[in-house]
Amino acid sequence: MNVNDARILLNVHQLVARYGDRTILNGVDLQVRAGEVRVILGGSGCGKSTLLRHCIGLNDPAGGEVEILGQRLDRLDVKDRNALLERIGVLFQNGALLGSLPIGQNVALPLVEHTTLPEEVIHEMVRLKLAAVEMTHAEYLLPSELSGGMRKRAALARAIALDPELLFCDEPSAGLDPLTSAELDALILRLRDRFGMGIVVVTHELSSIETIADKVIFLSQGKVLADGTLNEVKKTDHPEIQAFFSRRAAGEMRGEKSALEVLT
Amino acid sequence: MSKRAPALQYRLEGQRLTIWNRLERVETPELYQLLEQRLKQKTEIDLSGVTSMDSSAVACLIRAWRLCREQGGDLHLEAISPEAKRSLGMFRLAPPAPAQPQKPGVLEQLGQVLFAAKDYTVEMLQLAADTTFAMASALWHRSLRISHIAEQGVYMGTQALGIVMLINFILGLTLTLLSAAQLQQFGASIYVADLTAIAMVREMGPLMTAVLIAGRSGSSIAAEIATMKVSEELDALTVMGLDPIDYLALPRLIALCCAMPMLVLFADVAGIIGGLGIGVTYLDIPPVAYLKETYDALSASGLCSGLFKSIVYGWGIGLIGLFYGFRVHGGAGEVGRVTTASVVASIFFIVIVGCLFSILFYMIL
Known part of the structure; x- marks a missing residue:
C-alpha cells in the first residue's frame, strides 16, 4: 500500500494559537498518515512545541481545528476525550515519568487506569513494553535512578503501553549523546515498521532528521514554510530553511552586517 | 589573571588615532573616553599594531560609531591588524532590539x-x-x-x-x-x-x-x-x-x-x-x-x-x-x-x- 493512501490520523487545519496577545501559530496545516514519521522542524521559538501541545489537546486552538483519529478533542466531553487520549501516546521532552513510582508502575499506569485487565496480564504487558525498549532491568528502579537516555526509553515504553495508533515525541534526542540518540531513532523506526503507527516527532537534530523523517514540515514564526519529503524541503528556496540545513547563522542569511563591515 | 594597570597605548595626531599593543576590557574605558570627546569630528583609527582585541573594544567602537553618526562626526577604521580583524568579524550588529519595557508607575x-x-x-x-x-x-x-x-x-x-x-x-x-x-x-x-x-x-x-x-x-x-x-x-x-x-x-x-x-x-x-x-x-x-x-x-x-x-x-x-x-x-x-x-x-x-x-x-x- 502506498503511504499516500494510508489513513489520515492527524489533521490540523488552519490552526491559530495564542498566548495572551502573542500569536504563536498563524494558520498551520499538518497531516499525518498511518505508518509515517512526520518531523516538525524549525528554529527555537518557532512554535514547534505549541503545535505539539495543541495536537495532543493540552491547549485548545484559538482558531482552526485539530482532528485526531477523525475526532476533534476540543468538542468532546471528558469521557470521550479520555477514550480518545487512550489511543495516542506522548513522549515528553524529559520523559515526564512520575517521580514517585518505579518504572514498571509508570508503564503500568495507563493500563491500570484505563483497562480492567487482571494484574498478572498487566505485569506481563509491562514487561513486553519494557523489553521493546530494552529496559527490562529497570522495572523496579525509580526514574531518578536512571540516566536521561534510559528515562526517555522508559517513557517511550509508557507512551506505547496502550498500543497507540498515533505517537508524539517532543525532542527525543535533546540532551542525549549521539549514540543514545541514534538508538532512540532506531526504536522509533521499529515502532513505525512493526505497529504501523503514525509518529510525529518535534526535533532540530539534523542527524536524527536524516534517519527518521518520512515527511517534514518546517515552521517559522508561526507559519509553515515548507511541507513535504526531506529532499523536497531541503530544496526549498528560503533563506531560513537553507540556513537551517547548512548550519549557518540566521543573522548571516538575513544579511546583517558584521562590526568589521560597518566600521571600515 | 592578575590585574593589569590600564594603559592604552595610543597616539593622536590630528584626526588620526593610532592604537597598538593590547585593546581589551582593561584598555577600553580609556579608549571610550577618548572617542567620546571626538563625536563631532572625523576620526580615523589605525589598529594595525593591535595584538589582541576583545568584545568590549568592539562594543566600544560600535557605540562610538553610532554616536558619531547621530552627532555629525565620522569614525572609521583605517588599518587593521589580523587579530583585530578576527574580533571585529566575529560579531554581527544586532538588529534593533525591542524597546525595554518601562517600569510601571505607582498607579499602574x-x-x-x-x-x-x-x-x-x-x-x-x-x-x-x-x-x-x-x-x-x-x-x-x-x-x-x-x-x-x-x-x-x-x-x-x-x-x-x-x-x-x-x-x-x-x-x-x-x-x-x-x-x-x-x-x-x-x-x-x-x-x-x-x-x-x-x-x-x-x-x-x-x-x-x-x-x-x-x-x-x-x-x-x-x-x-x-x-x-x-x-x-x-x-x-x-x-x-x-x-x-x-x-x-x-x-x-x-x-x-x-x-x-x-x-x-x-x-x-x-x-x-x-x-x-x-x-x-x-x-x-x-x-x-x-x-x-x-x-x-x-x-x-x-x-x-x-x-x-x-x-x-x-x-x-x-x-x-x-x-x-x-x-x-x-x-x-x-x-x-x-x-x-x-x-x-x-x-x-x-x-x-x-x-x-x-x-x-x-x-x-
Whole structure:
C-alpha cells in the first residue's frame, strides 16, 4: 500500500494559537498518515512545541481545528476525550515519568487506569513494553535512578503501553549523546515498521532528521514554510530553511552586517 | 589573571588615532573616553599594531560609531591588524532590539496588584469548585482512590503525630504556667485546669496543629505538584487521560481533611497532659482533682467547634498548597518560591479563619 493512501490520523487545519496577545501559530496545516514519521522542524521559538501541545489537546486552538483519529478533542466531553487520549501516546521532552513510582508502575499506569485487565496480564504487558525498549532491568528502579537516555526509553515504553495508533515525541534526542540518540531513532523506526503507527516527532537534530523523517514540515514564526519529503524541503528556496540545513547563522542569511563591515 | 594597570597605548595626531599593543576590557574605558570627546569630528583609527582585541573594544567602537553618526562626526577604521580583524568579524550588529519595557508607575503597579488579586481569587474559587465537583463525582461513581488517600493519610497524619503531640504538650505546659501565675494571686489555682482545657480544645490545639501541618504537609503538596508541573508530569497525566485534580489533588485534600481532626484530638490530649504536669508539680493540685476539673470544663460543643475548625483548616491548607502548586510557571527555581508562598498564605488563612470562627462561636453560644 502506498503511504499516500494510508489513513489520515492527524489533521490540523488552519490552526491559530495564542498566548495572551502573542500569536504563536498563524494558520498551520499538518497531516499525518498511518505508518509515517512526520518531523516538525524549525528554529527555537518557532512554535514547534505549541503545535505539539495543541495536537495532543493540552491547549485548545484559538482558531482552526485539530482532528485526531477523525475526532476533534476540543468538542468532546471528558469521557470521550479520555477514550480518545487512550489511543495516542506522548513522549515528553524529559520523559515526564512520575517521580514517585518505579518504572514498571509508570508503564503500568495507563493500563491500570484505563483497562480492567487482571494484574498478572498487566505485569506481563509491562514487561513486553519494557523489553521493546530494552529496559527490562529497570522495572523496579525509580526514574531518578536512571540516566536521561534510559528515562526517555522508559517513557517511550509508557507512551506505547496502550498500543497507540498515533505517537508524539517532543525532542527525543535533546540532551542525549549521539549514540543514545541514534538508538532512540532506531526504536522509533521499529515502532513505525512493526505497529504501523503514525509518529510525529518535534526535533532540530539534523542527524536524527536524516534517519527518521518520512515527511517534514518546517515552521517559522508561526507559519509553515515548507511541507513535504526531506529532499523536497531541503530544496526549498528560503533563506531560513537553507540556513537551517547548512548550519549557518540566521543573522548571516538575513544579511546583517558584521562590526568589521560597518566600521571600515 | 592578575590585574593589569590600564594603559592604552595610543597616539593622536590630528584626526588620526593610532592604537597598538593590547585593546581589551582593561584598555577600553580609556579608549571610550577618548572617542567620546571626538563625536563631532572625523576620526580615523589605525589598529594595525593591535595584538589582541576583545568584545568590549568592539562594543566600544560600535557605540562610538553610532554616536558619531547621530552627532555629525565620522569614525572609521583605517588599518587593521589580523587579530583585530578576527574580533571585529566575529560579531554581527544586532538588529534593533525591542524597546525595554518601562517600569510601571505607582498607579499602574497598584492596578497590577488588584488585577493579580482578582485572578488569584477567581483561580482559587475555580480550584475549590473543581475539587468539590471531583469529590462529588468520585463519591457518586464510587471511584474514590482509597489506597492513594490512605497513603497520603499515613504521611500527613500518622507520621506527623509525634511532632504534633510534642508541640502541643509543650504548648499546654506553657499555657498552664502562664495562667497559674495570674490565677494564684486570687487563690484560684484550680481553675488553670479549666483554662487550659478550654483554650487547648477550642483554639490552641487546632491552631497549633494547623500551623504545623501547613509547614509540613501544605508545603510538601505545593512543592510536589509544582515539581510535577515543571517537569511536565501533569501534562503527561492529562494526555494519559488522567485528570490531575482527580488523580493528585483529591487524595491529598481528602487525606488532609481526615487527618486534621484526628491529629487535633491527640493534640488536645497532649496539651491537657502538659497542663496536668504543671498543675501537679508546680501548683500541687491532686491529679484526680485536676482531671475532674478538666472534665467539667469541657463541653461537647467546644470540642466539636475545635474539630470542625480543624477540618476547615485542613481543607484550606490543602487547597492553598494545591493552588500554588498548580499555578507555578517557569523553571525549578519557581518551585521554592511557590512553596514558601503557600506556607505564608496557609498560616494567614488559618489565623483569619480561626478569628472569624471564634467570633462566630462566641456570639452563638
